[in-house]
Amino acid sequence: MGFEIISYGFMQRALVSGIAIALMCSVVGLFLVLRRHSLFGDALAHSAFGGIAAGLFLGIYPMWTAFIVSILSALGLTKIRQRFQISGDATVAILLSSGLAMGVILISLAGGFTVNLFSFLFGSILLVSLENTILILGLAGSILIVILLLYKQFVYTTFNEEQAKVSGIQVEKVSYLLVVIAGITVVSSMQLVGILLTSSLIVIPNVTAMLFSRGFKQTTILSMSFAVFSAVIGILTSYSFNIAPGGMIVLISIIIFGVSLGLKSLRKNKFIRKPITARS
């Protein structure tokens, strides 16, 4: 088979969409992981499930309703969290369960859907259409440009909110923008790995990159590389062995994480860390 599979249209669309989603997830995910919001992606995906069910129930294109429901509920909960000082993990739990509950109720009201919900739960990247590929590319491009333009604001507010505020950054606005961007990223990535595995694309490449890198830029580049590698190899091998691509992509990213952990511990045992010698 070799390189022949890359000549198929569906495979080209899957690879292009997969790479775009991987880049989006790794970059947005780094900010979420560092803000200790690793499971926020999971919660957004579950609320998107409610949105998908609403779309199917109302006869609207489900991806649009998923975008609207997940972004609005995430913004609402962020506001509630700030106003009533509810902890982050509790917010995640509320968002996650309310989305799922909404989805389950709508499905039972409709007496089950004819459309296969399985593809939303576990992804269907090999079936992605040209229109969707263009949409994903547009969204990924826009998100990466916004992050590049507001790079300092995003990094600074993630590093220390209070100091960012003192330096004149509008911290609340940056946080809301991040929530919107995370919502778009999660809903887009459902096509690649599905609702149930989305948060793994957001978390695993970043945690792996953080094992090796010292700086933020270095971490971002490494994380993007791990995510893209997992997506490409996952899609190709899943087709070759007829396995669900979503699971394969996540499995590869977990293998990279495991190997990295091994390398890291080997390096720790082999070398003694250089002491920091400047004036202390």
Next chain:
Amino acid sequence: MFMKLVEIENLSVNYDGILALEKVSFSVEEKDFLGIIGPNGAGKTTLFSCMLGLLNNYQGEIRFFGTNIRKSKQYLRQIGYVPQKPTFEKNFPATVAEVVRMGLRKNQKDNVIDNVLQKVWLHELSHRRIGDLSGGQQQRVFIAKALVSEPQILILDEPVTGIDLQSKDLFYQILRDLNQKDKITIIWSSHDLDAVAKLAGMVACLNRTLFFHGISEEFFHNENLLKMYSESSMQMHMHHHEN
């Protein structure tokens, strides 16, 4: 006579019926080195929060460079702030240079970072991860970050809490140079009376209300004032224990 950079008039802060600050008034002139002393819970951090625009629920007026801070936040561009203990995710992947870069203004070039790291004796560690540094070194990184935008005023909130003696001495030397050589106005809150006596030209003694503001020597040579300060500290200490 130097220009008044900061003017605080009748500043009062009320947290759910408890007065944290009561009618505090003082001013800071250009090139001053003001040490704000007071026991735990005296309201030092509350005062700084108001001055930095982090707390807006106060009575009275705060002016920086002659402008009420409620009207404009432009003054923040001229302020460098070093918090008590900078909180950040321990394994945050940022190098020393990247942390300092966060303080850069839009039109500034990157080479300022090296200069400012040299000032705080950290240029050799610019590529280290911030979390790998000692507490004292981290605080110097935060001074560098506060200085990189070339502010007129540096505000430090008990910056040496939990730092070893050797690091403290180096830290104080850096502060002295910044004030004397670079002519930066410094507002610094501290528990360390000896250090304040050595470094600060002006002293403000705070314990919910301001009961002294003036020249440092005047405070440290006045036994009544020193006695009053230690008694109020003791009272505050006992009050904390009772609670």
